[in-house]
Amino acid sequence: MENYDVAVIGLGIVGSSVLARLSEKYRSVGIDQFIPPHTKGSSHGENRIIRAAPSEGLIYAQLAARSFALFEEIAKKSGRTFVYKTGGFDCSTSPSQWAETAKKTCEHYRLPYEEMSGKELNRRYGNFQLPDDAQVILQPEYGHVDAEGSWQGFLDIARNNQADLLLNTKIEHVDLFGKTLSLGNGSKIRAEKIIVCAGSWLKNLIDLRMDLRVQRRVLAWYEIEDPHADIIPFCFADGKNGGDWYGMPSLDRKRLKIGEHNHLSENIRPEEETAPNEKDRNLLSHFVREYTKGINLNPASMAVCRYTLTSDEHFIMDRHPAHDGVYIFSCCSGHGFKYAPVYGEIAESFVDGKKCEFDLGIFKIDRHIRPAPPVAGVRPK
Template identity: 30%
Template sequence: MHYDVIVIGAGSMGIAAGYFLSKSGKKTLLVDSFNPPHNKGSHHGDTRIIRHAYGEGEEYVPLALKAQELWNDLEKVTGKQLFLQTGVLNVGHEKTNFIQNIISSSKAYSLPLEVLDSSEVNKRWPGIALPDKYIGCFEPTSGVLKCEECIKAYRELAERHGATILTNSKVKELSVNDKRVTVKIEDQTFNADALVVSAGAWSGSLLSILDLNLPLNPVRKTFAWFDANEDLYNYKNFPAFSFETSQGQYYGFPSINGSGLKVGRHDGGETINPDEAIPGFGEREEDTTDLRQFLHHYMPSTQQLKYGKTCMYTLTPDEDFIIDLHPNYSNVAIASGFSGHGFKFSSVVGQILSELIISGKTEQNISPFSINRFK
C-alpha cells in the first residue's frame, strides 16, 4: 500500500507529526513497536514540565513559546485540560550557566521571571528548605503537561484526519531513495514518498540502516512519587521544579489530585540496550538513595516512598536535540536525541517535521540541532 508519508515511531514527536501531516492532507501511516502512549520509552509517568526561560540555552526559547501556543491550541480543539499552570521554580547557584541562561533568556524575550533569594523561596513555599548559597528563578506562566493525555489527544486527532496507526509492529526492513521509501513489517510491505524517523531509543539502529550513524546513547532513568503533606505540596500551592545542586540535577512535580510529590534525577543513568529488559525501579540502590538524599536536603517535609518507575533518555554528546533532514535524502526527516528535556517541545517538533516533509524547510530556527555538528 502506498502513502505520502510513513512515520516510524508514534510517540510524542511522531504522533504530533502524524497529526500535522494528516491535517495538511497527507496520506500518513504511523508505525510503532508498541501502542502509544506506553511505558516503553521516554514519555510516560503522567507529567512533564514545560519551561519558557530556558536554562539549556536561549536558542530553545522560541521553540518553547511556540510549543506552548500549540499545546494551548490542542486544549481548545480537544476540550481537554492538558496543561496546569503551576509555575516552575528553577533553583541553583547564581553563577551557574543554567541559572544565568534562565535570567538572560527571560530578559531577551521579556518573559515573566521572579529572581528570589533562598529566604524568599523558603518563605513562599514552606515545603522547601534552601540553603543560603542558592537562588530561585520562578516562572509563573510555565507549568505541567499531562504527557500521556497529550499523546492520546494527538493520536485521536491524527486518526480523525485520516492517519493510519499501526501499533505493536516492529520495522523489519527499511530502504530509501530520493523518491521512494519502503518499510517492511512482518509480512506487510508499505511504500511512501517520504519518511519521518522519531523512534526514540531505537532511532540509532534504524538510521544506521540508512547509512547514518549518530552518537545516540540510550540510558535508564528513574522517577518516583512520595507521600506528601498536601497543604504544602499540592499543585494549587506548589510549583513544578528543577534543581541544579552540588549533588546532582533533580526535577519534580507538585502533588496533583493526591498523587504525591514526584521527583526524578536528571543527570547520570546507565547505558542500556532498549531491546533488552530494563531493570525495574528499585533494582539499583541509587534509585531510591539519590531521591531520598535530595528530599532530605531540600524538601524534608516529604514522607515515605509510594512507588517508582523507569524510563529512557536518548542522549546526544552535547545533550541538544537532533531535528534535521537526512544529509543524503531530502525526503527523510529525523527527530531524535532529546536528552531528557524534549517532551515539552513535541508539539512544535511535530509541526517542524511536517514542514520539513512538505516543503523541505521550516519557519523555526533548527540550525542548532543539525546533524552536521557531529561530523
C-alpha cells in the same frame, strides 16, 4: 504493497505529534512496535515540566513560546486541558549557572520573573528547604503538561484525520532508496516521505554513524503529607554538592515526583529494562530528605524511563544527509516533551519544502555523525 504520502516511524510523543499534523493534509501512516501510550520508551508517565525560559539555549525559548500557543489551540479544539501553568522556578548554587541562564533568557525575551534567594523561596513555599544562598528565578510561565493525556490527544487527532495506525508492529528494516518499510508481520509499505521518530531505537533503524547514547533514568513519587502543601515544578542545579534535580506535583497534587537529570549515567541498550532498585531509591530520596519538608521519605512508586543523548544534548531535527524525503527527529535528551506540538509544524515545513520559522542550525544531524574510519591503503589528501 500499500502506498502512503507519509510514513511516521515511532509513535512516542514526537511521532504522534508529527503524525497528527501531517495527517491533516497527507495520506499518512504511523507505525509503532508497541501500543502507545506505553511505558517502554521515553514519553510515558503522568506529567512533564514545561517552561517559557528553558536554560538549554535561546532557540528553545522560541520553541516553548510556540508550544504553549499550540497546546492551547489543541486544548480548545478538543475541550481538554494539557498544560497546567502553575508557576515554577529554576534554582542553582554556585558554580552552576543554571538559574542565571534562565534569568538571561527571561530578560532576552522579556518574560516575567522574580529573582530571590533560596531562603526567600523557602519562606514563600514552606515545603522546600533549599540552601539559603541559592539563586532562584521564579517564573509564572512555568508548569507541567499532562504527558500521557497529550500523547493520547495527538493520536486521537491523527485517527480523526483518517491516518492509519499500525500498532504492535515492529519495523524490521528501512530501505531508504526504495522508501520501503519492512514490517515484522512480513508485509511492506511504501511512502514518499519517511519521518523517523524512533527515540532510543533510532540507531538500530538508520545506520548513520551517529554519536547517540541511550541511558537509563529513574523517577520516584513521594506522598505529600502536608495537607496545606503548595508545591510547584522546579529545576535545581546544585553546583555545590552535585545533582541536577527536577520535580513537580502529580496532577492530583497528592504526590511529588523527583528525578535527577544525570541519575547514574548508565548506558543501556534500547530494549534493555531494569527495574528500579535500592541505589535509585537512595539517590532520589536524598533530595526529598535534604531539600523538602512535609513529604514522606519513602517513595510510593518508582518508574524507569530512558534518555537518548546526543553529545551536546541538543536535539536532531533534520533531513537525512543522503536521502531526499527522509527526515530524522530525535528530541529526547531529557527535555523534549514540552515542545511536542512544534515538532509537527517543523515536520510539515520539511515535507512541504518550505522555510521553517525557526533557525534549526543547532539541530543539524551532521554535528552527530562521526567521520568514517580511514580505509587501509588510502592516504587522505
